[in-house]
Amino acid sequence: MGRNRRSRTHSNPKKNQAPNQKTKRYGRDIDQIHDDMKDKGKQKFLEDLRKKDLEDIPGMAEHTCVACARYFADAAALETHVRGKPHKRQLKKLEEEPYSIEESRRAVGLGVDKGEYGRRKEKEAAEAAVAAASAAGTSAAPMEV
Missing domain, CATH: 1.20.5 (Single alpha-helices involved in coiled-coils or other helix-helix interfaces)
Structure with missing residues (x-):
């Protein structure tokens, strides 16, 4: 007789969740962070922080990396982050000026x-x-x- 053949569907539940991973831990966009790095933008960032529930934020939002828009539980974790590659890569991205609306219109061909x-x-x-x-x-x- 033998055994029954297994199904050939090859369905993997983790595979179906892969597209949602990008929005699961969504931070802030580069242009938003670039505005936060400016003087008035940093004030806006702090005002937005006051609107949030501080108990939900790690370390009660005392240890923040504005460049990466991340919060850390203690100063040691923040220091480790600052020395790491992801933080340095983010700083390199922030050195470039983000595209403005005028530049995007010129790229399309409007106003050229x-x-x-x-x-x-x-x-x-x-x-x-x-x-x-x-x-x-x-x-x-x-x-x-």
């Missing part, structure tokens, strides 16, 4: 200087529109009279 060819095409299109309006205006004028 199109050069001589683009200016010539726009000028020709404007002249064609004026010519069409004047032609429509002259042909419409005798009919109105």
